[in-house]
Amino acid sequence: MRYAVLFFAFGVWLLQQQSVLPNFAWSGLTLLLAGILLLPRSTLLQRQAYPALLATFACTFGFFYAAFFAQQRLSDTLPAEWQGKDIQIIGVVAKLPSQHEHGLRFVFDVEQVLTPNAIVPPHILLASYDGIREEPLDIHAGERWRLTVRLKQPHGSSNPHDFDFEAWMLENKLRANGYIHRKQDNVRLDALVQSPDYYIQNLREKVREHIQKRLNPFLNQRHPLRIPHTASGKEVLQSAEASVIEKNNYVGVLTALAIGDQAGIPAAQWQVFTRTGVNHLMSISGLHITMLSGLAFAASYWLWRRSARLTRALPARKAAALIGLLVALGYALLAGYGVPAQRTVYMLATIATVLWLSRTVAPSQILAAALLVVLLLDPWAVLSPGFWLSFGAVALIFYVTAHRLRPPHWLVTYGRVQWAMSIGLIPPLLAMFQQVSLVSPIANAFAIPLVSFVVVPLTLLGAVLPFDWPLWLAHQAMGVCINLLEWLNSLPEVVWTQHAPPTWSIAIGMFGVLWMLLPRGFPARWLGLLALLPMFLVLPAVPPEGTLHLVIFDVGQGLAVAAQTHNHALLYDTGPNFNSEANSGNRILIPALRGMGISQLDGLILTHDDNDHTGGALSILQGLPVGWLSSSLAANHPLLQHASNTQRCMDGQTWEWDGVHFEVLHPTAESYAAEKIRDNNRGCVLKISTGKNSILLAADIEKESEWRLLKQHEEKLPATLLVVPHHGSKTSSVNAFVAAIHPRYAVFTVGYRNRFGHPNKEVVERYLAVDSELLRSDRDGAILVEMDAQNISVERYRRTHTRYWHQDIAGGT
Template identity: 50%
Template sequence: MSIQVSIFIFAFGAGWLQRQAVLPENFWAWTLILMAIGLRIPWSSQVVLSVAAKKILWGIFFFSAGFFWAAIFAQWRLTDSLPYEWESRDIQLIGIVASLPQSNNRNLRFLFDVEEVLTAGAHVPEHISLAWYKTRHQHHEVGEVTLPQVKAGERWQITVRLKRPFSHANPHGFDFEAWALERNIRATGYVRSSDHNLRLDKIVNHPAYWIERIRQEIRDRFTRILSGEAYAGVLITLATGDQRAITREQWQIFSRTGTNHLVAISGLHITMVSSMVFALVYRLWCWSPYLLLRVPARRIAVIAGLVVALGYTFLSGFSIPAQRAFCMLAVVAVALWRGRITSATTVLTWALLWVILLDPWAVCSPGFWLSFGAIAMIMLVTVGRIGSIHWLLEWVRVQWAITLGLMPLLLGMFQQVSLVSPIANAIAIPLVSLAVVPLTLLATIPMLDFLLLPAHGILSGGMQILQGLSNAPYAVWQQHAPPTWTIMAGVTGVIWILLPGSSGLGFFSGFPARWLGIVALLPMFLIPPSKPAKGELWLTVLDVGQGLAVVARTKNYTLLFDSGPGFGETDSGHRIVVPFLRGEGIKQLDTIIVSHADSDHSGGALSILDSIPTLRLISSLNTDHPIQQRFSTNRHPCHTDISWEWDGVLFESLHPLIQDYRNPKRNTNESSCVLKISTRHGSILLPADIGRQSEQALLDRGRNVLPSTVLIAPHHGSKTSSSEAFIRQVNPELTIFTVGYRNRFRHPDKAVAERYRQLGSKLLRSDIDGAVSLRFSNNSIEVETWRARYRRYWQ
């Protein structure tokens, strides 16, 4: 078995571990046993094995080695966890600011390395993530709020409240818990306001913190020099890896043009900079016969290129993509140092091995697949081809290969792919990598910071082109998440299409029947996601934390009830609802209902309206509300006279009354829209945030319409709602509490939850169960929770 195949099997084993619900037990013993089997049996004099049997045995060994290597890392990381009993309690710590602080108008965030726990009996993981919110300062004027001056590498004594890493659990959503585990962030929290929060040392003498201080000094200097410049954040990101410096609008341009890899310290930039240094040092060294006689120019150039690559990797904050790029360059450097010709596949597989050894969770990262996938596609169309073509045609072929080759992965991970990416990258890659990045890196030297202005000028010109491409009518293809087997078929089809032709860009000549690759690509586009049948209702209660967002689908229509909360600079509409709608293939909302103005129900609506065409708005919002202003027509107040039927499913608005809007002092919660959806298979009641007053009003107006199979608990299960009379009249078989993990309101109230339990209702909670999917069909309700379906050992 070749070493390349062995490495791929090892990586597959490590990836398989990341799909497990629980870690294997006694893995140390199993590892030793499997190693003994793998190393001893093939050469035992008493056992005669065929070549095929030996290969199978070696395959099992390498798969097991990868699997248990990842298990060892996982067990080591998980042992350093915050005990449940110390969540949401004040803990006093001494430690070091371990990362570049990220600030906005509300707070600043940073990683913190814990050195000492001052609170008796508390255990805190070594690496935590903290937010420090603005507080009123006693020495400032009344009402003025400030943020502390925190810099990387400082030692602080602070009081914090922590919780274990927790992620919203939704289909097509981001898994923060896996992301935090990969980065060894074992608790998150915030700094409590306290007179005992003190800076102890301004500088801690440790190389890791020196790098962070340098990154912060570069960021501060760039910010000062480029004050007021539109793309200052992009140059800061290219120099330090601080991606939060880029605005959301600029990220959208990069995403729509497929150039977002250019604004991170990516493998491309590290490789280009390292190659430039290699070429420069090689030429300079060759000018001196004296130096050539002592050390070959190639070896010195290799060392120089690798050192620069390592420095750039550290400058990026040692990000995961930068680590992967450095591993690849290190493999190439070793081969060049030894004077051996190394094949491209050898470089790729050895880099893969080192990445997995250092970071077994890399296989969970989209960047892992995209970076290795892009390199594999480039190798496929450039390495080992007979003959030569014009450099321009070669460049076009590479761009074509990357765009086509990554399409299945992009559709599977993000449900979209940029159609203008080949043009955008053909312009942006040489512009950014050969001009903007070198000038920006030279500007990190204080005496050369004047180079920032020409770098910004060049970047501004490129951004104008990218913005024009981004605004093109069909710049991005968006669709549903294709089934896994269609992605695998698509990758196979891409490889088939890119096999050698008789000429540089020949398609119907050369390797026979390459057009069959298109057939393998078609299932990703032509197999639509399943839909409800007529009379059925598919309903998903999304996990948006302390808030509400419910997607209801019939055969031909889709309704969104509430949009979840805002999260400061972003919101649940952008992070949770839109990815879910896109992944499910929902291209249009026929109706959006915003039950009331509270931000935990309306905070994501504007992002959704920006991303998904929406035909009708029903809400209890005032007419001057920004969400109302998005609809010049087809907006309606929700009241008891509104009802409609879609595909045999009845939608009824039960509250408020139309005359309630005449009261200028009406209570926001008590005016929440209440919606009932009825099918012949069952029904669901969505009462938003109504309290006992509105519950009684519903009982007085019409008790017979309240009974429902499923109930979304009013006001997240607060003690001011869910009166006994109300829940007895509704009499739900299933009750769902939409609550945030360890929320400050302590919803649901224990007495309220017990009230439902005594009624015989089954209880589900979004903070425990994640998104809840309900299918009303076949005279029953099929219930599935996302955490049960997508169970992983780190949850």
């Protein structure tokens, strides 16, 4: 059974790697194999062949099982012609609303579409935006609303080592996203829809509000600063002293531990948790659910066996198992029922069933049963890092604790488990995040018991009792924990970061981990350490001498380009800022650069002062060593204070890196004294050349600057590839400029359905007129270029790494 489940899981995973869904005519093969397996073994099969055929059937069944559900889910789609149009719908707020900077974000179950002929998927993701002159919508979980919305099909950025937003939307049954169009006809129809799912979500919101209501007076007393509340209950700090309160405010953490809502945890605290390796504790993890279920089991078993009447009706062990399972299920539902919570509930359900049937089951069988149920209910779980870390961690615990002839002292077992977690999760963490916390064993040693046995029980008591003291104690205990974590985080080099290891090195590394964790007495366990070395020592290939590797990132409506030679790396612009905690730098560029093996930048060019070009700059300057910063920014610009070596970019600057020539063609030195020049027209234009091939990066320059380049540098303008100026705006790309460059490839860096209408149709026609091959970041994702003196190759990342759920933007409209 265990091996069959593993091969079933492999089949499910294999389906999620496909660019297109399979033809279901092949499902007949699955039925044929099933029929063969139903026959007695002795008639057709020898015993030796049966395991191989069973594995084949399990894998094939998993593959087509996942494909069937994928086909069903993809059938719920928003027609392209209804994107961006006003649609009036009636439905229910299906999940706990979360606060963003300008309003709320929530899942909405569509019950009725009022707009004639409009087709809307049953589950959508909506955002509300608070207008300056309008009262914010007071939206709560479980309410029925009539709303006017504007929707679009799911679409995310596509870059190396990037988060796949479209996969996340598919897994969560969300087939469209958009925003509420603020009109007077947005009205609440019912305060609370009578449904178990909606009732649970409404209960979660009330628990969140209860925790905040109880703790805020305590926090205000310690820090006399008024904290206003929004409709969702999340604190909005509006003072220069806000950072002081935020640092000492752990309400977001307690809320996450009570109901699984992590939106209230500040980014600074998340960074501490991540760098110290305890971020798994700051949500409702399997550890917390198991602990609470175990406490319920022990208490009910102790009480039940003291009643002869109850014991005669039902044995104490069976009653305690049922009560423990119900407590686990209730806590998991309160948490939002994520993959770690599901896995724990299914494992506990298996254990409870074993106790009821008075049978003995191996730990591996329990884990296999949980794995099977998770994938049957959610075939897309294999796309989540939490799935691999969750099941991997439990498997490691069983591996080092089960089937021991003489169980050691519990303290020894605890230390052994900590060692297994520390060494065993290195391969998956490097594969998924390219970083590992070096202080994680120390941090988890005190954080696990403190959070699991003190903070969580007190938080849950405080959530149900009308007293302040349990939450106050939980907040104090969390403060002690975070203070210790901050001290660890302040130590030098607490996190190991590196390139993305090759897949084969991850497999070898896991084998090495399992070898090292064998029971004492096995010979040469230290050899397992050698199997870990390839993950660290096998580096990504760097461009040869005279070769350029260029990545034009898909950052939405903005620009970011990485240029790598044999020994050097340059970043040209840093993309847009998304909100106060997320930007292109920390969400896209740093993970991609790290995965590519670029740990520092020799140079950073910020072409001009515009959010879609400098929005990620601060994260880059704080997250990576930068040799020099060249820009057209004003001398007093705040970003320049974060760089040690700054200069102005200007015409005439040249340098040579590893046989690749770099030259700045614009702006002129005199332009910095002219106050009336627009920032766009002072953008840094860079040409990169090697042999007969060249690339021209034209920033956001407009017609005036293009004519200046035609006048002074016409002979330098021809280029093999051009990043089109100003995203293809009609204010740029005059005919003479396009003709002078005559690019083989013209790249438009544009956001999907951007509000500016870029690229302009007339501009597109100009590049088509000179036979340029057009590439667009919204349609093609990141553009990867490999160029040497003789050849140039161009890869469209979204096409070479496409999955069946990725939206096909025909023409990019």
